[in-house]
Amino acid sequence: MRIRVTLSLPREPSSVTRARQVLVTLLGLTDATEDARGHLALLITEATANAVVHGAAHDAVDISIRIDDEVCLLEVGNRGSTPDGGVLTAGLPDPLTVGGRGLPLIAALADTVAFVPGPSDQVLIRITKHLIAAAAG
Numbered sequence: 001m002r003i004r005v006t007l008s009l010p011r012e013p014s015s016v017t018r019a020r021q022v023l024v025t026l027l028g029l030t031d032a033t034e035d036a037r038g039h040l041a042l043l044i045t046e047a048t049a050n051a052v053v054h055g056a057a058h059d060a061v062d063i064s065i066r067i068d069d070e071v072c073l074l075e076v077g078n079r080g081s082t083p084d085g086g087v088l089t090a091g092l093p094d095p096l097t098v099g100g101r102g103l104p105l106i107a108a109l110a111d112t113v114a115f116v117p118g119p120s121d122q123v124l125i126r127i128t129k130h131l132i133a134a135a136a137g
Contacts, residue, residue, distance in 0.1 A: 002069075019045075039110075051123075070131050078122065110128065
């Protein structure tokens with residue numbers, strides 16, 4: 001099964017919920033495991049929330065969802081800057097630090113994740129996740 005959806009949402013908190021609802025609905029059409037569905041819901045939530053919080057004012061949050069058989073590819077982009085030079089690690093900040101857990105959480109739950117070049121001046125995070133446990137391997 002192949003599914004392709006592109007969203008351009010306003011840079012506002014309600015867009016996080018909208019993006020998650022669209023993805024969860026699409027995943028309902030697949031044979032994705034419950035774990036993969038939960039991880040992907042959290043992944044799109046964190047990526048979209050980061051775009052809303054850190055994006056440039058008055059710009060949209062652009063989201064691409066691609067499901068090809070057993071793999072889901074999410075791309076979330078906005079105008080802004082790549083954090084920490086584009087390096088994603090699963091290390092967490094000091095326990096008393098407020099915030100700073102979104103990217104480490106994304107790095108821990110995704111099969112692959114990277115900041116990739118997008119259209120000019122756009123920060124684009126690309127996340128892949130296998131939908132079926134046997135495919136992840």
